[in-house]
Amino acid sequence: MAPEALTQPAMRHRFDALRAASLRAQTPPWRERADRLKRLRALVVDHRAAIAAAISADFHHRAAQETELAEVFPSVEGIDHALRHGQRWMRVKRRATGLWFKPASSRVMPQPLGVVGIVVPWNYPLYLAVGPMTAALAAGNRVMVKQSEFTPRFAELFASLVRKAFAEDEIDIVNGDADTARTFCALPFDHLLFTGSTAVGHQVMRAASENLTPVTLELGGKSPAIVGPGANFDKAVERILVGKTLNAGQTCIAPDYVLLPEGQQQRFAEAARRVFASMYPRLESSTDYTSIVSPRHFERLQALAAAAQQQGATALPLSDMAPDAATRRFPPVLLTGVNDGMRVMQEEIFGPLLPVLTYRTLDEAIGYVNAHPRPLALYLFEKDRATIERVMQQTVAGGVSINETLMHVAQDDLPFGGVGASGMGAYHGEHGFQTFSKLKPIFQQSAFNGVGLFRPPYGKTFARMMKLLLR
Known part of the structure; x- marks a missing residue:
């Protein structure tokens, strides 16, 4: 089963559709995020037998029980965790304001980054796609996923299931070989998560650096x-x-x-x-x-x-x-x-x-x-x-x-x-939500404030105030 081949312009066109959709609805409400998570959950649960069969065929043989235990169960658990807690993760959180800046206020507002790219390895092709997707969707992002060419049957099945469950400007699945993966990693994502070998991780980071795309690298090493x-x-x-x-x-x-x-x-x-x-x-x-x-x-x-x-x-x-x-x-x-x-x-x-x-x-x-x-x-x-x-x-x-x-x-x-050669960044649960969010700091000035005491011309009043600040 040959994976779908995509030219660079075609892939960029699909990326641009996701980017345009994210700009039209930059901070989707929780009900929309929860709906996407529930559709992803149904996709996994309702088709778990077909998913296990496809993965087994790709491996030559893997027990359906092993796929259910190691891929289906943690995928569903992660989605359920996000559904239970995601609305709380979204809340604007108050932060302390320095004494000398009061009565101003400070807060942190989580916002979606935009379009998240996810590169999936072959060893757990379901869980290592759905896990990052869960975090990215809970954070309100659009998602583009590159599946491994070593699991072509699962990749094609997953792409067809996603096409039925999601609009093209919500989640897009890209299948193809190593050249496709290189083109994928060169797209100007707002965040790119790669799971794979340390050697390929170097290449992914180099490609992402051309667009100053922040990366989460889940690598490996000798545990x-x-x-x-x-x-x-x-x-x-x-x-x-x-x-x-x-x-x-x-x-x-x-x-x-x-x-x-x-x-x-x-x-x-x-x-x-x-x-x-x-x-x-x-x-x-x-x-x-x-x-x-x-x-x-x-x-x-x-x-x-x-x-x-x-x-x-x-x-x-x-x-x-x-x-x-x-x-x-x-x-x-x-x-x-x-x-x-x-x-x-x-x-x-x-x-x-x-x-x-x-x-x-x-x-x-x-x-x-x-x-x-x-x-x-x-x-x-x-x-x-x-x-x-x-x-x-x-x-x-x-x-x-x-x-x-x-x-x-x-x-x-x-x-x-990971850490060092085994990777950088982290996800799962609220940590994944934060990875795929911009935690935007907001300082709001009060109508009555003392900032005017610190502007030029710098005279005696300024000197007295600085003496108080630095005492």
Whole structure:
């Protein structure tokens, strides 16, 4: 299924239609925003079976249950959160006015930015479209979305559903290849949100800079899972495996490597194999395990594992099944004996390979995390409160789950975003509303005020007033 091709003039024409509509109604009332959110919710809920089928076809196979859990549910939860709280987010908020400027008043008025661009990755094509769209619509914006060429069936389905549910000047969906994406990112959006790799994030930011378009970059990186000295070890292994095998590890916040207390590697490997067998019995025929999205991504994972082993790493498969290129089913593999010179420790893995490293002291583990680019997510498994606080204070990450993996992303009242190489800016809930709004500061002068005392000519009265101000 070939994606729709758009020339630059055609794409610009569609953008201009959104811009014109936003100028005609610059600050839509809540009832209009709520109506758009409800239509988006209905689109997701009413067509969730077709959405799951399209995504599964794009991946070669992904269980409908996994799509419902990881994409449909958080999409609907995010919309419902916005519907419950959006009207409050819109309110003009009073701000303090300096003593010497009273009886003037100050306030902040949230206003829509205008037209928001959203670039969606292939790994969660529904949720990573609907999540930002929810925030942008709640903030009163028009939206233009570029779907990934790696999920063409879903992209075409989503475009057709949006066309039926929304006017062309409310939401516009753009499908196409990498050239289409470059043209898309060069449009003069009022804000551009990109979710994807750090390498492409550089290109997106360069394109946006030509128009001084502000960007939110949701990137990735190597998210560590630290198993602390006081962790519930077996529970830690289970939660790490759940986080790593969801979507076959094709998740930007999946645990990318594990830091274990020294001497615990064999114990971890044995427990991980038991956990995986309990989750995916008879893997060859299981319908619950997701395939790798494309032959290119499958081959990349094979190359990462092979290169690491050639450089001295040991592979510990968690299943007796070998990777199958025909179905693109890649069972998880632990890698021990890795070092920073290996590609698997330099690149975000984005698949079911899991390097396992050890540390002698917690300071060593913290130092290892801090010696590398700041991750999108950090996972800590530990029962001791002092140890938890120490790791929280001494590391920087986009987001954290303690004694769990992935779940911080599903909390609508927490900002989601990276830091440093893992991204910039944040959205979800009110944080997303603010990202896609101009929080306009307004100072209103009173009819009776003392500003006239500070204008020229600067004489004795001015000097006395300045003496009072600076005393």
